[in-house]
Amino acid sequence: MKQSGIAKDQVGGQMPEPLKDALKTETVRSLSASGRILAYHEVEAKESNYIYAVTSPQLDEHLKFVAERNRRHSDETQVTFDDGHISNFLIARPLLEKHALKATFFVTAGRVGIHPQTMTGGQLRALADNGHSVQSHGWSHKFLIQCSPVELLNELSRSKVALENHTGAAVDAISVPGGRWNARVLRAAAEAGYQRVYTSDFWRKNAFREGVNLAGRIMVRNSMSIEQIEKWLSTGAEDLRILKVKHGLKNMIRRATGDHLYHKLWCWLAVSKSEVADKRNEQVEL
Numbered sequence: 001m002k003q004s005g006i007a008k009d010q011v012g013g014q015m016p017e018p019l020k021d022a023l024k025t026e027t028v029r030s031l032s033a034s035g036r037i038l039a040y041h042e043v044e045a046k047e048s049n050y051i052y053a054v055t056s057p058q059l060d061e062h063l064k065f066v067a068e069r070n071r072r073h074s075d076e077t078q079v080t081f082d083d084g085h086i087s088n089f090l091i092a093r094p095l096l097e098k099h100a101l102k103a104t105f106f107v108t109a110g111r112v113g114i115h116p117q118t119m120t121g122g123q124l125r126a127l128a129d130n131g132h133s134v135q136s137h138g139w140s141h142k143f144l145i146q147c148s149p150v151e152l153l154n155e156l157s158r159s160k161v162a163l164e165n166h167t168g169a170a171v172d173a174i175s176v177p178g179g180r181w182n183a184r185v186l187r188a189a190a191e192a193g194y195q196r197v198y199t200s201d202f203w204r205k206n207a208f209r210e211g212v213n214l215a216g217r218i219m220v221r222n223s224m225s226i227e228q229i230e231k232w233l234s235t236g237a238e239d240l241r242i243l244k245v246k247h248g249l250k251n252m253i254r255r256a257t258g259d260h261l262y263h264k265l266w267c268w269l270a271v272s273k274s275e276v277a278d279k280r281n282e283q284v285e286l
Helices: 017-033 054-071 086-098 123-129 148-166 185-192 224-235 237-257 259-270 275-281
Strands: 038-040 078-083 103-107 131-136 171-176 196-198 207-208 212-215
Touching: 038 054, 054 224, 078 086, 078 224, 086 103, 086 123, 086 275, 103 123, 103 171, 123 131, 123 148, 148 171, 148 185, 185 196, 185 212
Parallel strands: 038 078, 078 103, 103 131, 131 171, 171 196, 196 212
Antiparallel strands: 207 212
C-alpha cells in the first residue's frame, strides 16, 4: 500500500517515535479545539421521503445558522456532504457561497463519470478550485468492514488516486460508508495514505487511533430543526455519553440481525416504496 507522507521520514525510514508522539499530541490538541461536524447527503428542491435528503430551503436555513454561529463561537462547526450527489454541486454549492462557507465533499469515486446522479470530474475540480475539499467515500460505497484485504486496498487506494486526479489536490481523508469501521479499517486507511477518518458516531470525541485522526459527525435528517442541531452542537460530553448508550442499542440490533437484514430494515424505514429501488444499493447510516 502507498504510505502516507506523515508516516515516513525524508530518507524513507519510519518516523522517529518522539516526532510521531509530538505530531499525535498536536493533532489531537487541534482536533479537540475544533467544533462538531454536520453531515448531509442529497439536497432536493422539494420535500423527499428519503430521510437524509434535505430541501434547498432547509439547507439554506441550516447554513445561515452555521455561519452566524461560527462568527460567535471559537469552536467552528464544519459542514460535510457524503456520496457526491449531483445536488451537492447544483444546489448546495451556491448556498455555501451565499453564506461564505466552505465544505468537505466525500465522494464515492467509482461513480464519477458513470452514475448520472453523481458529480462529474469537472465539477469536483471546480469545487476544489473554489476552496472546498473533495475527499473519499470509498470506491464503490461498500462497507469497508466487509471487505477482504484486496477489496479494502481497492476501496481505499483506488478512490484516493482517482479523486486526486480529478481535483489536482491531495486526498487524505475518508468518511466510512454506512458508518462502519473497525481497527483493521483504520490501519488500512493509514497505510493507504489517509490521515483522517470520519464516522457517523455523533457522540464520538476526536481522537488519534491506529495511525489516523478519528472524528464523529451528526447525520442531518430532513426532520431535524435548527433547535435540534443547536442542541447537539451545544451538548456537553456527559450528555453525549448518554446518547452513546442509545446508539449502542442500535448497534446491538445490527449485530443480531446482520448487516444485510439491517440494511433492508433501513430501506424500509428511511425510504418510501417509490424510492426503494433507487436506494437499495445505498449503505447510509441509519
